[in-house]
Amino acid sequence: MPRFYDTCAGPIGGLYLxxxxxxxxxxxxxxxxxxxxxxxxxxxxxxxxxxRMAEVIREALVRVAPPEEPTVGEMLLGPWCA
Structure with missing residues (x-):
């Protein structure tokens, strides 16, 4: 995906916006x-x-936010449980 904005570090560590x-x-x-x-x-x-700026922030959050722990239901529906 092309970047339309230059980013820089800010007060929230690890996030470049x-x-x-x-x-x-x-x-x-x-x-x-x-x-x-x-x-x-x-x-x-x-x-x-x-x-578009809100979307840029959300995309950055996906890269830095820790992944959520899967719930039991999600584990049961995982592709390895076929």
Whole structure:
């Protein structure tokens, strides 16, 4: 996927986002990865957050957020249980 924005490190360790995104997150006082993950589905509601920028943030979160532990139901439906 082509990158449309230059990224840089910010106050949330391990996350690289465009400076514009960091500005919006700072204005909204989002300071931790957990806070950002909790708000990821509502990023477009922030003033100055374009839909494409919200998608860039979500893509970055996928790369840095720890994977969730599978539940028992997901384990039972896994491809190795065929």
């Amino acid at each position: 465009p400076p514009v995104a960091w500005d919006v997150l700072q204005r909204e006082t989002i300071q931790t990865l957990a806070e950002l993950v909790d708000l990821a589905d509502r990023l477009e509601q922030f003033d100055g957050m374009e839909p």
